[in-house]
Amino acid sequence: MLTSNMSHSGRFILTVIFLLIFIQSARGKDCVCELVNSDPDFPEFKxxxxxxxxxxxxxxxxxxxxxxxxxxxxxxxxxxxxxxxxxxxxxxxxxxxxxxxxxxxxxxxxxxxxxxxxxxxxxxxxxxxxxxxxxxxxxxxxxETMEELEMSDHTQAMVKQRQNELLKKELVRCQNVLNSTLPPPTLSPGHCGLGHLVGVSGPKTYSLTVHGTSYSFGAWGRDANPASGDENKYWLVVLSSSNAYGNFIRQYNSLSTIILGIDPTDTYISSSNPTTNTIQGPNMIMYANALYYNCYNTYSVCQFNLTTQSVSTVALPNDAGYNNKFPFAHLGTTYGYTDMDFVTDESGVYVIYATTSNFGNVVISKVETSNPPVLGQTWSTSLHKKTVTNTFMVCGVLYATRYLDQETEEIFYTYDTKTNKERYDLRINIKKMQTNIKSINYDPRDHLLYVFNDAYIVTYETKFGELY
Missing domain, CATH: 1.10.287 (Helix Hairpins)
Structure with missing residues (x-):
């Protein structure tokens, strides 16, 4: 029994003994500390x-x-x-x-x-x-729940997680940029892997425009080279003045909205019609958010940029037909102000017209889509323009149609810009829903023909293979 009379040396020895016993007993055990968090628990279930x-x-x-x-x-x-x-x-x-x-x-x-x-x-x-x-x-x-969670997140874990996610996305974007190759070169004519056009089926869709039968000249389709987010948009232009002139472009967000004629967006080239730079004739095309068409009362190509709402022009040769000099036609009638036809294929934009130096025969010119546009390579054909009702391009090959009767249009002619070879014996029929086809546009994205057929908008499917 310890007493107060114990000597200092005795108490020291006893302390050492107790310390040795404590160390010996603690060697085989973990030291546990209880951590008390003063903040409320994070509501992870939310x-x-x-x-x-x-x-x-x-x-x-x-x-x-x-x-x-x-x-x-x-x-x-x-x-x-x-x-x-x-x-x-x-x-x-x-x-x-x-x-x-x-x-x-x-x-x-x-x-x-x-x-x-x-x-x-x-x-x-x-x-x-x-x-x-x-x-x-x-x-x-x-x-509201996320705002509440952020207030409960005293350790800033959610904020840091969000920052980490943004950093990860940025790293992925940078990695994609580093790993990306140069953009593919522009496809040379006749070399896009589809083969030759061997058939047209349909119509796939057929609808009267919101304008009714009052306006029987116009064009429609999709942008052949759309901006990101605009891939599903459709455009429509009707010649609302004398069936010859137009001054605005109407756009729809989907096929169903253009068929039903709801929720359009109108962009005006000018407030009056016709006047300088407004549309003349139904044969136009949309490419990279710009409309290409025949400028009013000139032998020039107009490029109307829908984003900037500005017009740039480039002149055709001064002997090019305009104002009904070399329109599309057949024995029964001519199609007014169709001297120039604008078409797209897998490689870009072309303008189809005729010149007196080529005896009224069809001329093909590539349109370089710069701002302002410039004319590129040009090809002269032996096809007389007034024997044709419409044209379109696929893979650098020009296809021309002619009127057979009220129910049938025939694709009868091709010109390959790669080989400079012509054929007049194609004989591919298009079943018409109305008497006159006013414009044909080929879309290289879905390989459909977008046809304006006497105030009706129609699509046809194309079939490709080997010609014999």
């Missing part, structure tokens, strides 16, 4: 809920679902035109009402199916409206 909601929104809103309305509209349009054909057949029947009764039953069934499509379209539209409202509410809730 972050998990936000991630789950975002994932569900991504699943609900997909490109496939968004394009469902386009599919329904096109399907409905196709069935309506089938119904029109059936009614036309019924009107011609006169067989003691026997066939008429059968036709009426068929039409009744067709109307029922059209009604089903309309119901489905209305239901789909209503569903997407509800989906849009719900998505907006979810986004608002997620935004």
């Amino acid at each position: 972050l998990d809920n936000v991630e789950l909601t975002a994932s569900q929104c991504t699943e609900n809103i997909t490109s496939e679902k968004i394009t469902e309305i386009d599919r329904l509209v096109l399907g409905l349009q196709h069935r309506i035109w089938q119904l029109v054909d059936m009614v036309s057949i019924l009107e011609k029947e006169d067989n003691g009402n026997l066939y008429a009764a059968v036709s009426l039953r068929i039409i009744e069934l067709e109307l029922a199916e059209i009604q089903d499509l309309l119901d489905e379209l209305n239901q789909t539209t209503s569903t997407y409206q509800q989906l849009s409202i719900q998505a907006a509410e979810e986004l608002q809730n997620m935004q």
Whole structure:
């Protein structure tokens, strides 16, 4: 028993003994410290809920679902035109009402199916409206939750994570730039891997424009070289003055909106029509957000930049036809102010025209799409322009059409700018929906022909292979 009378040396020895015992007992054990955090716990479950909601929104809103309305509209349009054909057949029947009764039953069934499509379209539209409202509410809730989480994130972990994500994206972008190769060279004519045009099928789509039948001259299509974000836009130009002149370009965000004629954006070249730099003739094209067309009352190419809304020009040879000197034509009629036709293919923009020095025959000139534009390489053909109704280019090959009858246009001629060879025996028929084709534009992105057919906008599919 220890007493207060214990000597200093005794107490020292006893202290050493206790210390040795403590060290010996601690050798085989971990030293544990309790850390007390004064801040409240981070609400991790809320972050998990936000991630789950975002994932569900991504699943609900997909490109496939968004394009469902386009599919329904096109399907409905196709069935309506089938119904029109059936009614036309019924009107011609006169067989003691026997066939008429059968036709009426068929039409009744067709109307029922059209009604089903309309119901489905209305239901789909209503569903997407509800989906849009719900998505907006979810986004608002997620935004409020994320703001709350950031306030709870005292260690700044979320802020640092966001900064890290931005740094990762920037590193990926820089890596892509480092690994990227030089842009591919401009494709030389006749060498884009498609082969020769051997057939045209369709029409794939067929619709009257929002302007109705009042304006039967114009053109439409897609930008052959669009800016990022504009890949799905469609453009439309109608000649609203004397079927010869136009002063504005109308754009739509999708095929369904141009068919339905809703939500257009109009860009005006000038406030009056016709006047300097306005459009003359229906044969125009859109390339790299610029419209190429025949300038009013001149033998010049106009380039209207939709971004800057400015016009640049380049003159054709001074013996080039304009103001109906060398228009497209056939034995029955001429197409007014079609002296110049602007076309695109996989390599860029061309202008098709005729000159007196080439005896009124077709001349092809490449248009370099600089600002201002300049004329590039030129080819002279033996094709007389007034025997042609329209032209377009595919892979550096010029194709020309002619009028056969009210229902058929024929692609009969080709000129290969790579080999300088001509053919007059192609014989590819295009089934027309109206009597006169006023313009044809080939889109190298989807390989469709965009046709303006007496106030109707029509598309056709192209087929490529080997010619014999």
